[in-house]
Amino acid sequence: MITYVKEGNIFALNGIFNFAHGCNCAGAMGKGIALQFKIKFPQMYIEYKKLCKENSFSLGNIFIYKYENGVIFNLATQTTWRTKADISAIEIALEKMLSYSHLNNINRISLPKIGAGLGGLNWNDVKRTIEKVSKNYPQIHLFIVENYKS
Template identity: 55%
Template sequence: MIKYIEKGDIFRIEGVGNYAHGCNCAGAMGKGIALQFRERYPAMYLEYKQLCKEHKFCPGDVFDYDYGHGHIYNLGTQATWRTRAKIEYIEKALKQMLELAEHDNVTAIALPAIGAGLGGLRWDDVKAVLDKVSNDYPKIDLYVVETYQSE
């Protein structure tokens, strides 16, 4: 099931400790929500940066980071920070993320409007992919914050 939240902060959704976000595959987390992830989880960022440097994190991939209290799913939605996200990267990464989550018995994931901010895609197009892909994983609830707002 997907619950769309018009405004909010993915890190403040009660009862949710697993997160996902779209990121590039060039090792840069310098803007948007990626910067928040970098600041909150510096060890994850260093691992992500190394994977990118070694070309082991590519568009459509998922870097699943277990931070001890849940998972962070880094979705490879853009080749570099200079390029736009691609809907096919998002679809592939979402499927992989949900497979990983199902395997680890994750039941709730919070994420922003991936690909629609700095990624440059139309939110309605991304939303359609989210709806389609999530239908195959009814045991996993996705909490999608459409617009960031600090409380």
């Protein structure tokens, strides 16, 4: 199930402690929602950067980071911060995230418009991809914040 939130903050949605966002594979989290993750979860950023440096995080991968209240899914959606997001990488990473969530009883995840902000993709194309993949996991409720507002 998907709920589209017109505007808000993925970290401020009531009762949701699992988050996902699109990442590059170069170890950079310097703008947008990625920067918020870097600031909010500095240890996650250190581990993510190490994976990238070791070339262990590539398109379509997910880096799962468990913190005291939940899980963060870092989805490898673009090669570098200079390149556009890759729609097929988004689809593969979402499938991995939802499969993991299903196996681990994670049923509520909030995320931004992955790939459609700094990733440069058309939101309607990404939205169709998310809807296609999530149909196979009706027990997992995705909350997608379409526009950031603090």
